[in-house]
Amino acid sequence: xxxxxxxxxxxxxxxxxxxxxxxxxxxxxxxxxxxxxxxxxxxxxxxxxxxxxxxxxxxxxxxxxxxxxxxxxxxxxxxxxxxxxxxxxxxxxxxxxxxxxxxxxxxxxxxxxxxxxxxxxxxxxxxxxxxxxxxxxxxxxxxxxxxxxxxxxxxxxxxxxxxxxxxxxxxxxxxxxxxxxxxxxxxxxxxxxxxxxxxxxxxxxxxxxxxxxxxxxxxxxxxxxxxxxxxxxxxxxxxxxxxxxxxxxxxxxxxxxxxxxxxxxxxxxxxxxxxxxxxxxxxxxxxxxxxxxxxxxxxxxxxxxxxxxxxxxxxxxxxxxxxxxxxxxxxxxxxxxxxxxxxxxxx
Amino acid sequence: xxxxxxxxxxxxxxxxxxxxxxxxxxxxxxxxxxxxxxxxxxxxxxxxxxxxxxxxxxxxxxxxxxxxxxxxxxxxxxxxxxxxxxxxxxxxxxxxxxxxxxxxxxxxxxxxxxxxxxxxxxxxxxxxxxxxxxxxxxxxxxxxxxxxxxxxxxxxxxxxxxxxxxxxxxxxxxxxxxxxxxxxxxxxxxxxxxxxxxxxxxxxxxxxxxxxxxxxxxxxxxxxxxxxxxxxxxxxxxxxxxxxxxxxxxxxxxxxxxxxxxxxxxxxxxxxxxxxxxxxxxxxxxxxxxxxxxxxxxxxxxxxxxxxxxxxxxxxxxxxxxxxxxxxxxxxxxxxxxxxxxxxxxxxxxxxxxxxx
Amino acid sequence: xxxxxxxxxxxxxxxxxxxxxxxxxxxxxxxxxxxxxxxxxxxxxxxxxxxxxxxxxxxxxxxxxxxxxxxxxxxxxxxxxxxxxxxxxxxxxxxxxxxxxxxxxxxxxxxxxxxxxxxxxxxxxxxxxxxxxxxxxxxxxxxxxxxxxxxxxxxxxxxxxxxxxxxxxxxxxxxxxxxxxxxxxxxxxxxxxxxxxxxxxxxxxxxxxxxxxxxxxxxxxxxxxxxxxxxxxxxxxxxxxxxxxxxxxxxxxxxxxxxxxxxxxxxxxxx
Numbered sequence: 001x002x003x004x005x006x007x008x009x010x011x012x013x014x015x016x017x018x019x020x021x022x023x024x025x026x027x028x029x030x031x032x033x034x035x036x037x038x039x040x041x042x043x044x045x046x047x048x049x050x051x052x053x054x055x056x057x058x059x060x061x062x063x064x065x066x067x068x069x070x071x072x073x074x075x076x077x078x079x080x081x082x083x084x085x086x087x088x089x090x091x092x093x094x095x096x097x098x099x100x101x102x103x104x105x106x107x108x109x110x111x112x113x114x115x116x117x118x119x120x121x122x123x124x125x126x127x128x129x130x131x132x133x134x135x136x137x138x139x140x141x142x143x144x145x146x147x148x149x150x151x152x153x154x155x156x157x158x159x160x161x162x163x164x165x166x167x168x169x170x171x172x173x174x175x176x177x178x179x180x181x182x183x184x185x186x187x188x189x190x191x192x193x194x195x196x197x198x199x200x201x202x203x204x205x206x207x208x209x210x211x212x213x214x215x216x217x218x219x220x221x222x223x224x225x226x227x228x229x230x231x232x233x234x235x236x237x238x239x240x241x242x243x244x245x246x247x248x249x250x251x252x253x254x255x256x257x258x259x260x261x262x263x264x265x266x267x268x269x270x271x272x273x274x275x276x277x278x279x280x281x282x283x284x285x286x287x288x289x290x291x292x293x294x295x296x297x298x299x300x301x302x303x304x305x306x307x308x309x310x311x312x313x314x315x316x317x318x319x320x321x322x323x324x325x326x327x328x329x330x331x332x333x334x335x336x337x338x339x340x341x342x343x344x345x346x347x
Numbered sequence: 348x349x350x351x352x353x354x355x356x357x358x359x360x361x362x363x364x365x366x367x368x369x370x371x372x373x374x375x376x377x378x379x380x381x382x383x384x385x386x387x388x389x390x391x392x393x394x395x396x397x398x399x400x401x402x403x404x405x406x407x408x409x410x411x412x413x414x415x416x417x418x419x420x421x422x423x424x425x426x427x428x429x430x431x432x433x434x435x436x437x438x439x440x441x442x443x444x445x446x447x448x449x450x451x452x453x454x455x456x457x458x459x460x461x462x463x464x465x466x467x468x469x470x471x472x473x474x475x476x477x478x479x480x481x482x483x484x485x486x487x488x489x490x491x492x493x494x495x496x497x498x499x500x501x502x503x504x505x506x507x508x509x510x511x512x513x514x515x516x517x518x519x520x521x522x523x524x525x526x527x528x529x530x531x532x533x534x535x536x537x538x539x540x541x542x543x544x545x546x547x548x549x550x551x552x553x554x555x556x557x558x559x560x561x562x563x564x565x566x567x568x569x570x571x572x573x574x575x576x577x578x579x580x581x582x583x584x585x586x587x588x589x590x591x592x593x594x595x596x597x598x599x600x601x602x603x604x605x606x607x608x609x610x611x612x613x614x615x616x617x618x619x620x621x622x623x624x625x626x627x628x629x630x631x632x633x634x635x636x637x638x639x640x641x642x643x644x645x646x647x648x649x650x651x652x653x654x655x656x657x658x659x660x661x662x663x664x665x666x667x668x669x670x671x672x673x674x675x676x677x678x679x680x681x682x683x684x685x686x687x688x689x690x691x692x693x694x695x696x697x698x699x700x701x702x703x704x
Numbered sequence: 705x706x707x708x709x710x711x712x713x714x715x716x717x718x719x720x721x722x723x724x725x726x727x728x729x730x731x732x733x734x735x736x737x738x739x740x741x742x743x744x745x746x747x748x749x750x751x752x753x754x755x756x757x758x759x760x761x762x763x764x765x766x767x768x769x770x771x772x773x774x775x776x777x778x779x780x781x782x783x784x785x786x787x788x789x790x791x792x793x794x795x796x797x798x799x800x801x802x803x804x805x806x807x808x809x810x811x812x813x814x815x816x817x818x819x820x821x822x823x824x825x826x827x828x829x830x831x832x833x834x835x836x837x838x839x840x841x842x843x844x845x846x847x848x849x850x851x852x853x854x855x856x857x858x859x860x861x862x863x864x865x866x867x868x869x870x871x872x873x874x875x876x877x878x879x880x881x882x883x884x885x886x887x888x889x890x891x892x893x894x895x896x897x898x899x900x901x902x903x904x905x906x907x908x909x910x911x912x913x914x915x916x917x918x919x920x921x922x923x924x925x926x927x928x929x930x931x932x933x934x935x936x937x938x939x940x941x942x943x944x945x946x947x948x949x950x951x952x953x954x955x956x957x958x959x960x961x962x963x964x965x966x967x968x969x970x971x972x973x974x975x
Contacts, residue, residue, distance in 0.1 A: 106528070150695055153695065161517050161520065161521065164524055165458070165465070168524050169465060169690055169691070170691070172464060172687075173691060174687075176630075176680075176683030176684060176686070177684065179554060180680055180684045272532075319540070321536060322536070322539065324535075325532045325533070325535060325536045328529055328532035329532065331528075332525045332528050332529035333529075335525040336525045336526070339518055339522055339525065340508065340509075340511065340518070363828060363832070365831050365832050365837040366825055368802070368828075369827045369840060370824050372800060372803070372841055376803065457794065581815050581816070584810065587807065591793055591804075592790065592793050592794040594754070594788070594790035595789075595790050595793040597758065597779070598757055598759070598783065598787060598788035598789070598790065598860075599807065599863065600779045600780035600782065600784070600810060600811040601779065601810065602779050644798070645799050645800070646798070646800060646803040
């Protein structure tokens with residue numbers, strides 16, 4: 001009993017320690033988000049001082065500075081909400097499909113939502129925002145089911161390659177349909193064109209109000225499905241063995257992801273790559289436990305999209321580059337880096 | 348342990364039943380392919396004649412013939428000689444290029460969905476054209492040249508990025524999809540900043556249309572076809588062997604990386620030239636290969652049949668776009684709308700049969 | 705019909721990235737015999753085979769075929785002498801058996817040359833030798849595992865090479881097909897004198913079918929020679945880290961390895 005025993009750190013201590021790190025990380029992310037939001041309100045075609053920001057919040061709207069702040073608040077809010085929605089949607093989709101390359105944009109779900117809205121506008125004159133949100137969600141859902149079904153036929157199930165190809169091919173097809181629908185329809189051409197690229201420019205408090213309930217429902221469903229996703233990550237058979245109702249878990253998670261993606265796209269237009277990049281980056285910090293990954297992805301997504309919006313406003317003053325373009329330009333190299341790093345068999 | 352067997356030469360032994368079966372099988376396959384090629388060629392000629400004869404004004408075969416011979420026939424010389432003939436020729440040539448390029452990519456990457464449309468080649472040319480038309484204010488041949496150069500550069504970029512001790516098809520496809528997404532967003536940005544008339548011109552270019560080509564646009568594509576297709580056809584045996592997998596192909600004496608480079612470069616050039624002249628006509632590159640595969644059957648070389656299918660598709664789609672529907676539609680929209688469902692059907696079928704994905 | 709070729713490996717170092725898998729290996733493949741290469745997973749058996757057929761360039765050292773460096777021999781010329789059946793070849797969708805076997809004639813055909821009668825005879829010969837002639841018009845996709853493997857071997861045969869390398873030709877096959885394929889390869893060696901080199905994961909099948917057995921471990925050759933000399937309890941322990949008993953297989957007269965585990969051992973005491 002006098003032999004020296006190497007000190008063993010108990011498992012409980014280890015868990016507590018990493019939980020502390022994650023909690024700190026979450027807190028840190030919140031702080032960063034707040035800072036970024038303030039920056040977003042301050043920066044733009046005309047930079048604004050902190051004093052004016054405070055005053056504008058107070059309700060006064062004198063001068064160009066304060067008016068600019070008032071305009072930027074809904075925009076920032078939309079960027080935060082949409083970014084969070086897309087981040088969570090991407091994380092959940094990657095979990096449901098067990099596919100590191102899943103992203104609403106790559107899988108063509110964005111285009112499905114766009115096509116639904118455009119078709120609704122062109123053929124049924126659906127211009128009311130709340131109806132458009134329903135339509136967008138429906139379009140996103142149909143496309144997601146389609147792409148997943150097609151991508152999982154045949155040998156190997158839904159491998160990343162098959163899913164990406166099914167998504168890309170479906171996107172190409174949908175884009176054709178969109179241009180066919182829009183052809184000759186000068187009345188809606190303007191609206192549609194501004195809709196082909198995702199942007200938070202034209203946001204108003206009204207549009208945010210419309211979409212908020214959908215986003216809320218989507219977030220809640222996704223958070224609740226976090227545990228199910230952890231089990232699903234082990235494979236369907238193993239998950240069932242652990243007592244998980246696989247079909248229900250997958251279905252409800254997918255539903256949440258689709259609602260989030262559809263609702264966000266309905267207001268901003270198609271924004272790609274946020275859902276892809278954010279979960280990967282978050283996994284490096286919080287690990288693969290979805291109970292932490294999902295909230296973190298929400299925060300990270302919000303931060304990313306807000307920064308992208310700020311960059312878009314700085315990059316070509318006094319004009320602006322829409323957020324959808326900035327995320328594609330940042331996101332695609334990231335995507336390529338992921339592909340290059342992984343072994344071919346794993347793809 | 349080792350017995351010497353007398354060497355069998357072609358002349359000394361009568362064919363065994365197995366040899367005859369083998370021979371019959373091979374001859375049968377080649378015969379089917381030859382029939383398909385002849386029928387497709389005949390169809391192309393027929394449709395070509397129809398497009399020359401039919402239009403706003405219908406000309407008689409005699410008049411058309413005289414115009415081709417160089418005579419000056421009032422009215423017909425302009426319409427047929429300056430409008431219809433160049434247009435039809437460009438349709439055929441562009442179709443040949445797209446068909447050849449598309450089937451080459453699909454065979455090389457062992458994947459029917461790996462079409463240049465999807466993996467970024469067309470996106471590169473489109474972004475270049477949008478940039479040239481809207482930002483640089485260029486027109487005509489300058490746009491084409493720019494599109495070709497950028498298209499090649501993008502292809503090179505994709506190839507280089509997917510090179511990690513050799514190029515794996517999977518990686519190339521995925522990187523191509525990523526690059527396509529980037530380039531598409533660049534194109535969208537450029538368009539969003541465009542003034543209205545520039546926008547029209549750019550949109551027209553981007554959907555692929557054969558409107559108003561002069562002979563100046565047709566000739567470069569003709570040269571490309573004449574120079575580049577023999578290169579591809581020469582590699583068709585090597586291509587067939589690479590379908591067995593990189594290792595098996597190397598074991599059979601094919602220098603896989605070299606073949607891949609030559610073949611992809613040639614295909615990209617063909618597509619770039621065609622895109623520069625006619626815009627990215629949606630789905631032709633993608634569909635020609637699978638359609639050819641269905642009619643020719645497995646095992647035979649698809650290069651020539653796919654080229655002919657491409658030519659036929661473009662010709663027919665352009666004709667439909669001009670006359671069959673109420674409004675005039677650019678050929679790209681017709682191929683897009685008709686091609687999209689077939690594309691989906693092909694994905695489903697190819698996935699379900701556990702195809703080479 | 706076959707000429708004897710010497711295949712030697714000289715101070716060979718192979719690796720991927722910064723890992724060296726094989727280091728300073730010297731080896732001689734006996735011509736006209738069946739050689740089997742065995743070893744633990746990731747010991748470099750497949751890597752070695754791939755470098756022998758030029759698929760992988762060595763870091764140092766040479767693979768010499770008849771004294772010439774394999775990397776210097778033009779690809780098609782090499783393919784006329786040395787054939788390789790890789791681990792997972794891909795059969796194009798819908799291709800028929802005779803068409804696939806016909807691809808094996810590629811090293812003998814120039815860019816534009818037409819199919820000659822000799823080609824047809826070679827294909828027919830290959831089909832007869834592997835007893836797949838009856839399947840010649842069937843699509844390869846529809847065949848069973850054993851039949852498909854025979855077809856791939858037929859393709860390698862149609863190449864009419866004097867040396868045939870096979871990378872794990874029996875993995876994924878059930879036991880009857882494994883024996884079928886190995887018997888076929890032995891026939892080829894006995895009737896045509898083809899030198900056969902195969903990587904096998906099943907130690908006992910390797911001992912039974914090989915004239916010459918090579919055991920790889922730690923980046924080099926641990927033992928090589930007739931199976932009786934190579935397959936010993938010491939070798940098994942050194943190469944696989946496994947205790948065993950080696951007895952003489954009553955059906956073939958070759959050594960048979962019986963692994964010793966922690967359970968179900970007669971006369972064993974509790975661990």
